[in-house]
Amino acid sequence: MAKTTKAERKALDAMADAADAAKQAKKVAKTLPKKPAAEVRELAAEAAGAADASKKQVRKKPKKVADRAKRAVTRLQKATAKAIAKAEAKATRRAEAQAAAAEAERVEAEAAQRKAEAKELRKLAAKAQRAAEKADREAADAQADVVAEIGPDEPSAPAAAVGAGGTRRGGSPGRTASPSPDLASLTVPQLRARARDEGRTGYSRMTKAQLVDLLS
Incomplete structure (x- = not known):
């Protein structure tokens, strides 16, 4: 049995590396997109072919067999690394x-x-x-009611000139008439109700003093 030479051992080692590379590349291709996966499978097939050299080829041309296997492995590894990088970049962008x-x-x-x-x-x-705004209106209405209830301070009407003997000029003796006590004691709402009952008009906005004058 012929002894295996150093060149033949190198060729056999290169063939084994090519076979392993082809096997791993086929697994990686399953995880890659369609186009780069097809390229990797094609190079894997080439590496597998380089790993399938016959004994006769190894014995006669070991260097050529080893170089072919090494080139196939190099191309396959580069293509696989490139395809993986592209796939990872695409996944990152996604x-x-x-x-x-x-x-x-x-x-x-x-x-x-x-x-x-x-x-x-x-x-x-x-x-x-x-x-x-509603509160302001209600406050204004309440203020108006208070003013109407109390009535503004009104100056006393000037007394008629009184002649000798206590007789008023142009009139009969006596004092100026004052509001009836019962009217002055009523509230504004009561005075307005009384004016309404008597059929008066224009009393709704009158003050208390004006209402008393109206009903006197």
């Missing part, structure tokens, strides 16, 4: 795009929430404004 889309969705949701909150605040502000 992940970044998904993250950006998720962030955009989150920002849109927050913007919608802030818009809804702003709308609610505007509604509350408008409601508060209407309540304040």
